[in-house]
Amino acid sequence: MTREDIIKPENLVYKRTPVLTDATMHYCPGCGHGVVHRIIAEVIEEMGIQDNVIGISPVGCSVLAYNYFDVDFVEAAHGRAPACASAIKRLRPETFVFSYQGDGDLASIGCGEVVHACNRGENITMIFINNGIYGMTGGQMAPTTLEGMETVTCPYGRDPKLMGHTMRLTEMLAQLPGTYYVTRQAVYTPAAARKCKKAIRQAFENQKLNKGVSFVEVTSNCNSGWKMTPVQANKWMEENTLKYFPLGDMKVDGKFDPKFIERVATFDQPNETIFSLRKK
């Protein structure tokens, strides 16, 4: 059989979405960023909105996201993507607008902008990649870094007495009346990625309703920053991160998920070290 015999429409099992460009992604092998990019691109393709969408990329490992999506893109200053997205959606209400941010970008330096964009109920989609670390700058502590977890700026493990607590910003945002859909997803297994795609599709579809922010946190890995292989990182995430950042919907159609209410009710209890964190 020749190459030509094989490349036929009836043999096609998977095709890369044309919403992704041919550019080679610079992400480390095993990193969640690339998977989330593909999911967003597929959603844009399936919704047929490629010529009616503006993306906002952050400062962080995904700063170059604009090279990978074949849609119009604006690169924001560190942390300010929600302000950018707010302005663009108000000035161009005919477009679908999404921001894409890491946890240093969104939860640390850009904490103010994300809270206020959510509080204003901007009619936008926000994607939040929480990998518990600053990937781009070499693995420093983020607000989302787990207690006890080691990074280059907390080499003896994060001590909440000195460095503050692990921040569940998504849970905070869910409590603002301006958010309409808030969920936490992951992409570390095919099943999780499929669920995540459904959530991201929902978050884009919601823009048609004009009811406020649709916020999708994707709890992800940073195998380079965590100093693990991709397989180890996914396992570690499942065993540690997902205990503090459990997956699932927090708010759907503007209403709290009952499980979310139960969970928030435990937030005043001491946070026993639930993580089987690495010891040197």
Place this chain on the structure above:
Amino acid sequence: MAKQLVLMKGNQAIAEAAIRCGCDGYFGYPITPQSEVLEHLMAERPYLTTGMVVLQAESELASINMVYAGAAAGKRVMTSSSSPGFSLMQEGLSYIAGAELPALCVNVVRGGPGLGTIQPSQSDYFQTTKGGGHGDYRLITLAPASVQEMYDFVELGFDLAFKYRNPVAILSDGVIGQVMEKVMVDDYKPRWTNEYIEQNCPWAATGHRSTGKHRIVTSLELEALKQEAINDRIQAKYRKCEEEDARYEAIQCDDAEYIFVAYGSAARICMKSVELARAEGIKVGLIRPITLWPFPTKAVAEIGGRMKKILSVEMNAGQMIEDVKLAVGCKIPVEHYGRYGGVIPTPVEILDALKKMIK
């Protein structure tokens, strides 16, 4: 409805001009002495008439980044603030210049440093004309000396911003912002249509890839040689701007032996000092830079070069004087007279300073 003569504050004139010249969006945060800009816009509600977006942002950081993104989407957008707020905007302004976007930002200056005072000052001259944020960039800076100019410079500012795809600043102060004067306002001009933007701003990320190729607005280029080429392009624009758009007004300079160089409200006060001095037989004139960057170097060199002495009058400790000295190549003695911290000099005080310089 044609042109109309109205009485208003400088800050209101900024807001009114924005609505009438077809501005698409204003994003700002309250701070004295410029809050009337946002207040006037919220009272006028242009979103119900021209469709202009008005938003009270959560901070100046948010405001300037909203402006950045609005400009990136091809819209004519602006913000205003006063000194501490303008300091917060510096990173954003650098991004706007780096991404080569047009935008308008107004600074109604108050006395500093720090929280300083809410009284008028010109102490942000260095910040505005020398860059302010990081990187090799310039803000095209307009210095209004009347409420009419507050009004006129909004449209002029947008024109220059789009001509050079660079941020433009209106550097005003608490006097011009707060004083009420009569202003001739224009009829309402329509905002640009999305089709017009699509045709005329091919660089804008409008969301509609009409050409079939996605448009990226970024100020990032990691390769040094490419970043150098971007800088070359930006610098070439600045040279062109210096050549074509330096503006000034020369008042009674023809027979003068001395001149004041002053801008904004200091220039308004100097106009009176010129009158008083001439009544006493002192031949003094005034050069009023209208663009502070590009500084009207040629005019100051040419006119100033004929003088015995030059007095740079500023409501600061001596900032513009550096540009005046550079313009005349230090061939003519240049002195400074200034009050600062929110104090406004009187015409007589300036006349006394002139006499002291002369003798």
